[in-house]
Amino acid sequence: MLPCGRWVHVPAARYRQFVLILALTIHAGMLGYSAAIHSPVIDEPAHLAAGISHWRFGDFSLYRVNPPLVRLVATAPLLATEVRTDWDQYSRDPTRRDEFLVGDDLIVANGARIFRLVTMARWACIPFSLVGAVVCYRWAKLLFGTEGGLVSAVLWCLSPTILGHGSLITPDVAGAALGLAACYAFFVWLHFPRWRSALVAGLALGAAEASKSTWIILFAALPVVWLLYRLVFPQLSRSPTIKQLLCIVALGWGLLVSLYGWQGMGVRLGSIPFHSNLFRQALCEPAGVEKWRVHATLAALPLPLPRDYVIGLDQQYKDLEGPNRSFLRGEWRIRGWHYYYAYGLAVKEPLAVLALAAASLLWWIALFGRARMRRPMSKRRVSLAASSGLMALCPTAVLIIASANTGMNHHVRYVMPVVPFLYILAGGLMTRSSPGHGWRRTLSSGLVACALISSLATFPHSLSYFSELVGGSRNGFQHLNNSNIDWGQDLLLLREWQRNRLPHESIYLAYFGRVNPAHAGIDYQLPPLLPASLPAAERAKVTRALKPGWYAVSVTLLQGRGYTIHAPDGQSLPVDENAVSYFQEFVPTDRVGYSIFLYKIEQQE
Numbered sequence: 001m002l003p004c005g006r007w008v009h010v011p012a013a014r015y016r017q018f019v020l021i022l023a024l025t026i027h028a029g030m031l032g033y034s035a036a037i038h039s040p041v042i043d044e045p046a047h048l049a050a051g052i053s054h055w056r057f058g059d060f061s062l063y064r065v066n067p068p069l070v071r072l073v074a075t076a077p078l079l080a081t082e083v084r085t086d087w088d089q090y091s092r093d094p095t096r097r098d099e100f101l102v103g104d105d106l107i108v109a110n111g112a113r114i115f116r117l118v119t120m121a122r123w124a125c126i127p128f129s130l131v132g133a134v135v136c137y138r139w140a141k142l143l144f145g146t147e148g149g150l151v152s153a154v155l156w157c158l159s160p161t162i163l164g165h166g167s168l169i170t171p172d173v174a175g176a177a178l179g180l181a182a183c184y185a186f187f188v189w190l191h192f193p194r195w196r197s198a199l200v201a202g203l204a205l206g207a208a209e210a211s212k213s214t215w216i217i218l219f220a221a222l223p224v225v226w227l228l229y230r231l232v233f234p235q236l237s238r239s240p241t242i243k244q245l246l247c248i249v250a251l252g253w254g255l256l257v258s259l260y261g262w263q264g265m266g267v268r269l270g271s272i273p274f275h276s277n278l279f280r281q282a283l284c285e286p287a288g289v290e291k292w293r294v295h296a297t298l299a300a301l302p303l304p305l306p307r308d309y310v311i312g313l314d315q316q317y318k319d320l321e322g323p324n325r326s327f328l329r330g331e332w333r334i335r336g337w338h339y340y341y342a343y344g345l346a347v348k349e350p351l352a353v354l355a356l357a358a359a360s361l362l363w364w365i366a367l368f369g370r371a372r373m374r375r376p377m378s379k380r381r382v383s384l385a386a387s388s389g390l391m392a393l394c395p396t397a398v399l400i401i402a403s404a405n406t407g408m409n410h411h412v413r414y415v416m417p418v419v420p421f422l423y424i425l426a427g428g429l430m431t432r433s434s435p436g437h438g439w440r441r442t443l444s445s446g447l448v449a450c451a452l453i454s455s456l457a458t459f460p461h462s463l464s465y466f467s468e469l470v471g472g473s474r475n476g477f478q479h480l481n482n483s484n485i486d487w488g489q490d491l492l493l494l495r496e497w498q499r500n501r502l503p504h505e506s507i508y509l510a511y512f513g514r515v516n517p518a519h520a521g522i523d524y525q526l527p528p529l530l531p532a533s534l535p536a537a538e539r540a541k542v543t544r545a546l547k548p549g550w551y552a553v554s555v556t557l558l559q560g561r562g563y564t565i566h567a568p569d570g571q572s573l574p575v576d577e578n579a580v581s582y583f584q585e586f587v588p589t590d591r592v593g594y595s596i597f598l599y600k601i602e603q604q605e
Contacts (some may be wrong), residue, residue, distance in 0.1 A: 027157035034167035034460045035122035039491035045103030051075030061092040063099040064312035069210035074121040074169040084109040094311045112519050121169045129166035132177030139184045140427035148427030155423040160455045160465030172413040175212025180420045182208035183391050193240035202248040206255025221394045264307025270299025276318035322407020327481045336409030344412030351468045352450035360428030395421050410482045464594035473594045477555045486555040486595035488513025494592045495520045510580045512554035516566040532576035543582045551599040553583050
């Protein structure tokens with residue numbers, strides 16, 4: 001601004017506030033754009049159907065493996081539309097998971113309208129991600145100053161992980177954001193143990209519990225953190241009391257059960273059919289061949305949580321126990337890898353973010369180890385940083401529990417609660433109250449710029465992002481699959497490719513997703529789908545005899561996963577493992593995003 005020929009001085013505080021608002025605005029716009037151009041991923045129709053059932057029937061049995069908060073928010077805008085539903089396969093049977101069948105029926109009932117419905121539901125969930133950015137800013141600002149807060153908020157706003165999953169109606173980003181908010185509110189209460197801050201911590205805990213079942217660990221983790229805090233800082237003039245702690249936990253529990261309308265509360269524990277090894281070993285005894293029942297001493301106990309919530313926990317853990325066929329670095333296993341999630345985080349986060357977080361951690365370890373370096377810092381800031389380390393036990397517990405289960409290594413998003421803590425840690429080099437602020441600020445700014453360039457280079461295909469550590473997103477298919485790269489999100493982009501390149505031609509398509517490509521207006525046929533038992537020599541004959549034309553193959557199917565795919569006439573065809581993996585012998589001619597490879601097969605002599 002240049003009135004009267006002079007620059008008007010803008011206060012630093014206002015400038016930083018402007019940067020934060022700009023980052024949030026850009027983030028919301030990028031999420032909204034990504035939500036509009038991408039097709040429903042595999043889980044979304046089921047979430048959509050389940051959310052509608054919650055509103056219409058007041059029942060929470062569909063998709064019970066996670067609490068209903070995100071689904072309720074996502075589907076609220078659809079209540080004003082003429083969304084068509086089909087409940088023929090809707091069942092409350094606690095031994096079944098019918099949400100995917102009901103979701104498939106929802107797709108068929110709405111046809112091409114399903115894309116608009118999913119986009120509306122996605123837009124409704126954008127505020128969850130904005131909450132995560134604001135909490136990152138506030139926590140890092142409290143620890144490292146305003147500049148550190150901006151670093152953390154910007155890393156969240158332009159993170160490929162957040163951009164990829166934050167534009168979906170799945171509960172992963174919402175769970176990470178609200179779980180972070182619960183940890184931050186508890187952290188604030190530890191340092192300012194007033195009843196007001198205890199009330200906020202209880203509300204935040206309830207929101208986290210209502211968003212993602214992962215956060216049930218907070219009911220145990222937060223009391224442990226409180227106890228460690230009292231032991232580490234015994235000389236505090238005003239300590240957080242156990243009375244307030246119990247109120248926080250009780251309020252979080254009360255909000256969770258209230259969201260379920262207190263349904264199934266107080267029913268006998270013995271009425272729950274447990275199927276996971278975890279719950280069977282802890283609560284049950286054998287009752288015959290492959291049969292279990294709750295121990296007689298426990299069977300009459302009243303359930304302290306909603307029945308559907310408990311059944312969902314059991315179902316979720318049974319899925320994690322497997323066995324399922326999992327993929328990592330080109331290898332398939334029936335049992336996975338204990339390092340799967342650590343590896344996934346390493347290749348799915350920009351290398352600059354990992355370097356920045358590591359540099360910040362080393363710097364703060366040095367500060368704590370040397371009194372001379374720590375002297376310029378206030379005791380308050382030192383205690384804040386130390387207690388933040390205690391709060392990091394919560395995401396660490398998520399990572400450890402997930403890594404202990406190798407029965408289903410499919411989704412790095414299961415440990416997404418770790419990600420925002422990395423962003424907060426990454427702001428640590430910006431603290432002013434210690435030596436070397438100049439070079440630390442320069443290093444931090446450079447690494448943030450590198451991280452943003454890396455992320456933006458892949459956008460809007462952020463769901464398929466891979467870091468420079470493995471050669472970037474183009475090489476991601478060699479390392480992970482499923483929701484880490486190919487979750488069915490690029491069907492609409494394939495339609496645009498076909499309209500631009502082959503407006504009057506059909507293609508051959510093997511698509512990994514639950515939406516029939518015909519609903520997107522794609523003219524296609526199925527390529528040869530080979531049985532797993534077909535000898536190698538016969539598979540080679542099929543490869544040599546492929547008809548000329550364009551072939552589009554989803555990466556997860558190319559890697560060899562068996563699945564159910566849609567024929568042009570609407571039929572669902574189960575296909576064997578490696579049904580189209582013979583395309584690995586060809587070099588892709590083109591790609592749609594990073595999840596669909598395109599091959600042009602010429603006339604073979």
